Amino acid sequence: MSWRRFFCLVSLTFLVSCSSGSAPSVPPRRAAGPPAYGDALVVGSIGEPSTLIPVLASDSPSHEVAGWVYNGLVKYDKDLKLVGDLARSWDVSPDGLTITFHLRKGVKWHDGADFTSRDVLYTYRVTIDPRTPTAYAEDFKQVKKAEAPDPYTFRVFYDKPFAPALASWGMNILPAHLLEGKDITRSELARSPVGTGPYRFKEWVAGQKIVLESFHDYFEGRPYIDRYIYRIIPDSATMYLELKAGGIDMMGLSPVQFARQTDTPEFRARFAKYRYPSFTYTYLGYNLKNPLFADRRVRQAITSAISKDEIVHGVLLGLGQAAHGPYKPGTWAYNPNVKDFGYDPARARTLLAEAGWRGTGPDGILEKDGRRFSFTILTNQGNDQRIKTAQIIQRRLRTVGIEVKIRVLEWASFLTNFIDKRNFEAVILAWTIPQDPDIFDIWDSSKTGPKELNFISYSNPEVDRLLEEGRRTFDQEKRRRCYWRIQEILAWDQPYTFLYVPDALPAVSSRFRGIEPAPAGIMYDFIHWYVPKEEQLH
Amino acid sequence: MLNYLAKRILAMIPLMLGITLITFVVIRLAPGEPVEAMTALSPKITAETRQRLREFYGLDKPLHVQYVTWLKKVATFDFGRSFAPDHRPVTDKIRERIPVTLSLNIIALILEFGLAIPIGVFAATHRDTLYDKGITVFVFLGFAVPTFWLALLLMYFFGVKLGWLPISGLHSLGSEGYSRLSWFGDLLKHLILPVSVATFGSLAGLSRYMRSTMLEVIRQDYITTARAKGLAERTVIYRHALRNALLPVITLLGFSLPGLIGGSVIFETIFAIPGMGQLFYQGVMARDYPLVMGILVIGAFLTLVGNLLADVCYAVADPRIRQGRG
Numbered sequence: 101m102s103w104r105r106f107f108c109l110v111s112l113t114f115l116v117s118c119s120s121g122s123a124p125s126v127p128p129r130r131a132a133g134p135p136a137y138g139d140a141l142v143v144g145s146i147g148e149p150s151t152l153i154p155v156l157a158s159d160s161p162s163h164e165v166a167g168w169v170y171n172g173l174v175k176y177d178k179d180l181k182l183v184g185d186l187a188r189s190w191d192v193s194p195d196g197l198t199i200t201f202h203l204r205k206g207v208k209w210h211d212g213a214d215f216t217s218r219d220v221l222y223t224y225r226v227t228i229d230p231r232t233p234t235a236y237a238e239d240f241k242q243v244k245k246a247e248a249p250d251p252y253t254f255r256v257f258y259d260k261p262f263a264p265a266l267a268s269w270g271m272n273i274l275p276a277h278l279l280e281g282k283d284i285t286r287s288e289l290a291r292s293p294v295g296t297g298p299y300r301f302k303e304w305v306a307g308q309k310i311v312l313e314s315f316h317d318y319f320e321g322r323p324y325i326d327r328y329i330y331r332i333i334p335d336s337a338t339m340y341l342e343l344k345a346g347g348i349d350m351m352g353l354s355p356v357q358f359a360r361q362t363d364t365p366e367f368r369a370r371f372a373k374y375r376y377p378s379f380t381y382t383y384l385g386y387n388l389k390n391p392l393f394a395d396r397r398v399r400q401a402i403t404s405a406i407s408k409d410e411i412v413h414g415v416l417l418g419l420g421q422a423a424h425g426p427y428k429p430g431t432w433a434y435n436p437n438v439k440d441f442g443y444d445p446a447r448a449r450t451l452l453a454e455a456g457w458r459g460t461g462p463d464g465i466l467e468k469d470g471r472r473f474s475f476t477i478l479t480n481q482g483n484d485q486r487i488k489t490a491q492i493i494q495r496r497l498r499t500v501g502i503e504v505k506i507r508v509l510e511w512a513s514f515l516t517n518f519i520d521k522r523n524f525e526a527v528i529l530a531w532t533i534p535q536d537p538d539i540f541d542i543w544d545s546s547k548t549g550p551k552e553l554n555f556i557s558y559s560n561p562e563v564d565r566l567l568e569e570g571r572r573t574f575d576q577e578k579r580r581r582c583y584w585r586i587q588e589i590l591a592w593d594q595p596y597t598f599l600y601v602p603d604a605l606p607a608v609s610s611r612f613r614g615i616e617p618a619p620a621g622i623m624y625d626f627i628h629w630y631v632p633k634e635e636q637l638h
Numbered sequence: 639m640l641n642y643l644a645k646r647i648l649a650m651i652p653l654m655l656g657i658t659l660i661t662f663v664v665i666r667l668a669p670g671e672p673v674e675a676m677t678a679l680s681p682k683i684t685a686e687t688r689q690r691l692r693e694f695y696g697l698d699k700p701l702h703v704q705y706v707t708w709l710k711k712v713a714t715f716d717f718g719r720s721f722a723p724d725h726r727p728v729t730d731k732i733r734e735r736i737p738v739t740l741s742l743n744i745i746a747l748i749l750e751f752g753l754a755i756p757i758g759v760f761a762a763t764h765r766d767t768l769y770d771k772g773i774t775v776f777v778f779l780g781f782a783v784p785t786f787w788l789a790l791l792l793m794y795f796f797g798v799k800l801g802w803l804p805i806s807g808l809h810s811l812g813s814e815g816y817s818r819l820s821w822f823g824d825l826l827k828h829l830i831l832p833v834s835v836a837t838f839g840s841l842a843g844l845s846r847y848m849r850s851t852m853l854e855v856i857r858q859d860y861i862t863t864a865r866a867k868g869l870a871e872r873t874v875i876y877r878h879a880l881r882n883a884l885l886p887v888i889t890l891l892g893f894s895l896p897g898l899i900g901g902s903v904i905f906e907t908i909f910a911i912p913g914m915g916q917l918f919y920q921g922v923m924a925r926d927y928p929l930v931m932g933i934l935v936i937g938a939f940l941t942l943v944g945n946l947l948a949d950v951c952y953a954v955a956d957p958r959i960r961q962g963r964g
Contacts, residue, residue, distance in 0.1 A: 142811065150723040157723050233694045233723075237687055285725040306734045307912020308807060329811065334907040334916065337790055338806050345798045345805055512670025512925060551685060638811065 133632030196261030222276035433537035758848025892948020
């Protein structure tokens with residue numbers, strides 16, 4: 101689905117100035133031959149896609165592969181601006197209630213059929229069909245009516261202006277002529293998709309690899325690289341050995357691999373390493389229903405007692421940056437003026453004393469009305485970075501007189517027994533930063549119900565108003581004002597301590613040329629990558 | 639004998655029912671639901687969508703209704719469709735992975751028995767010598783060394799440093815264009831590391847077992863008799879002692895049967911081998927009930943068949959049991 105696909109592309113994003121001072125690695129520029137067709141890119145992936153019908157998938161490997169096979173009506177370009185994909189252009193009516201898409205003519209499905217508005221209408225209908233087990237119906241339920249007046253026009257009507265709507269039409273369009281009237285959950289397209297994208301499906305060897313080959317009639321031109329091979333290697337240490345042995349051409353490195361293990365002349369000659377902030381942030385979230393965290397000063401104190409730079413250096417080896425709010429630094433919704441308190445243990449102690457935490461027990465732990473200041477941080481199993489982060493926080497809070505315990509839980513039981521039942525004091529988790537800055541679901545006070553995402557029970561009337569305002573206008577300047585103000589409020593309220601935005605650290609074999617890092621990462625322009633004739637391997 | 643067989647086979651039916659009932663309940667006791675994996679912490683999910691998904695998978699019905707529905711289908715050998723987003727029939731998912739796991743395990747099993755039995759016999763006949771101690775150290779080393787660590791070291795040495803062997807997977811890229819023979823050679827090359835690591839790790843149990851049964855047999859009166867009547871030591875050991883010492887090994891072979899379709903998760907993950915272990919692990923993590931149940935039922939069935947086969951073979955090999963004297 102759109103935002104998922106964008107996430108995949110965009111998670112490989114490049115920012116020219118990195119906060120930690122070290123210059124982004126630049127690939128070695130050897131004398132390159134002219135662009136040539138041929139060769140294959142072998143990508144390593146920990147997970148295997150579950151289905152290549154994107155509307156049914158909710159895992160990122162599925163969307164990563166399907167993203168090359170299908171197109172949406174719109175997409176984000178290299179500068180993260182929304183541009184047409186299958187839609188040549190679009191108009192939003194002045195009241196913001198109607199969007200009309202003008203579709204590209206002459207686009208072919210991989211089986212030769214023509215792409216028309218019927219395909220778009222089908223995709224919309226199957227997504228909102230109650231019989232379709234999809235996680236993506238929500239955005240499209242806001243649509244009051246959809247129509248296809250002619251084969252190259254598609255129009256949707258909304259009850260209220262809905263700013264994230266435009267981006268939602270980046271969802272992958274499915275072939276109506278192969279699916280209409282059939283049960284989508286039993287379609288063989290799940291294992292052998294037919295799309296309009298730059299690559300067509302060739303084969304899927306279960307548990308081993310998926311092979312795509314270039315679609316010569318692609319509407320933006322034939323991609324240079326002939327094949328895209330997605331190899332499934334579930335262990336990241338094995339994947340790294342495969343990279344070094346030449347078994348794969350590209351993988352995302354861990355901070356240790358990036359900073360320590362690949363810093364050799366030999367590696368740098370064979371691979372280009374890239375580095376840019378990823379579209380996620382990690383945070384320490386407080387259960388605001390817990391009396392311990394009800395007082396804003398306590399939350400501010402904890403933030404002041406934590407050194408974010410220390411976490412970035414200790415956990416990410418400096419390959420990331422401190423986070424101060426829920427947006428990615430450098431994007432238009434990000435407010436660069438907002439900084440929270442910074443590391444200041446003295447200030448933390450003062451704030452705690454103001455909040456009534458004055459006495460200390462024999463072990464140096466703060467007390468108030470006979471209660472010790474002690475709480476447990478929960479995080480999920482299998483994420484070493486979060487566990488290390490928790491340990492650093494534990495140590496820092498101990499110095500201001502707060503005792504922290506750490507508990508690591510298996511994902512499903514973490515969610516069911518702790519998050520859903522509000523049975524937690526604090527958690528370390530991460531959110532994906534969406535392309536569209538609408539963060540209504542995470543912060544609005546109406547979203548605190550069971551299974552909803554505001555599980556910390558944050559409630560601030562001004563934030564609620566701004567969130568509503570921000571999603572009801574298409575005017576980017578107005579929206580920016582809303583989201584900038586929200587960041588100021590969050591920085592003051594500290595419902596989360598925003599911890600860090602890690603960097604994405606891909607390494608690509610240096611025989612690939614034409615890679616142009618941009619705010620959208622490196623993969624956005626994959627169809628223009630090439631390998632000079634004399635260096636082609638496969 | 640036939641009577642005995644019929645009784646044993648009949649007894650398997652309630653046993654299977656009990657096993658399915660318990661596993662069905664236990665897997666559902668684990669917190670979380672299949673829908674969870676798809677929807678948890680996703681901003682685009684409402685309570686209504688979640689409810690719709692639960693209905694789609696039949697999770698809104700009471701547990702006993704779900705069990706009976708499942709059982710009815712299984713009675714016709716229909717294990718249902720996976721809850722994973724691909725919705726493929728469980729049998730398809732198992733079928734595409736069984737050949738890999740099965741052949742890998744059979745090769746490893748043959749190597750394991752082929753190596754461990756001579757090692758055990760040798761250790762027993764050279765009891766308390768330097769050889770015996772050296773062997774003990776060697777097999778326990780294999781037992782104690784973590785598989786993933788050894789695997790990574792070997793991959794680094796043979797794959798990256800020397801470049802002799804492929805690191806992971808089963809086939810080289812482009813191997814579909816090879817001739818039959820080189821395709822097979824390519825596959826064998828990919829199997830060398832995983833099979834050696836698996837075999838090395840499992841030598842200890844069986845060889846120690848072999849050593850102790852052998853020692854026990856050697857102490858028996860009939861061995862003393864054989865020696866007393868002047869037979870050559872070779873004949874005593876290999877004709878008289880070994881044949882008796884091998885009897886319990888039959889039981890072990892029977893126990894290995896269900897293990898043949900079960901893979902090791904860590905092992906398969908390290909070598910990127912798409913086997914049953916990974917499939918099962920992913921199924922459990924995603925709470926993919928039909929898949930987990932399918933694999934467990936097949937595993938339980940094979941265990942029961944394995945026990946039965948072992949008992950039958952035992953009876954065939956040992957006249958004392960065949961004639962009903964314990």
